[in-house]
Amino acid sequence: MNGLKPVVALDIDGTLSDYHGWFTRFAELWTGREMPSPHENTDGVPLYKWLGMSKANYRQCKLAYRQGGMKRSMPCYAGASELTRAVRKAGCEVWICTTRPYLRLDNIDPDTRHWLRRNRIQYDGVIFGDHKYRDLVKLVGAKQVVLVVDDLPEMYEQAQTLGLPVALRDQPYNRVYHAHTRVSNCNEIHALFKKLLEERP
Secondary structure: OOOOOOEEEEOOEOOOEOHHHHHHHHHHHHHOOOOOOOOOOOOOOOHHHHOOOOHHHHHHHHHHHHHOOHHHOOOEOOOHHHHHHHHHHOOOEEEEEEOOOOOOOOOHHHHHHHHHHHOOOOOOEEEEOOOHHHHHHHHHOHHHEEEEEEOOHHHHHHHHHOOOOEEEEOOOOOOOOOOOOEEOOHHHHHHHHHHHHHHOO
């Protein structure tokens, strides 16, 4: 982790894993009622509204989800492990960048690292917090970053503002957002990474 190698930054929830599908399933169990399909286009409606929950109820559900260790068993998208191996084999570092609130819940960091280990995700560093890409730039420098991939428009914009090459992981909840570059799966992320790496001066 010397910051001298090129870096690929990958989000977890919604980028490497099916967070929305897994959380929706949990919300059904927690509330005892059927929820909308996580595969439907939400037209940008906030998740709590899409699930028909008040913001307060949604926050209670999300807290129960986090405290219950559900992030340990969340499904991993196909090709995620292979993607991280390929990035490192190409001589680059993989940095996992997540907005998970590790300072508020003691289990967030160990749950995250358990999920990464369980799914054979190779990585060189983990950054937590709402300013994850700003923190990444402080640690490795903007010029070292080959690619950032995230599913949230606000995180896409954060990376873009910092001048980082960024792609939005296509999801039903972000389709109303205009992004210059979108990727639909780990194979597309890998192809984009290879292209950008070859184009580096």
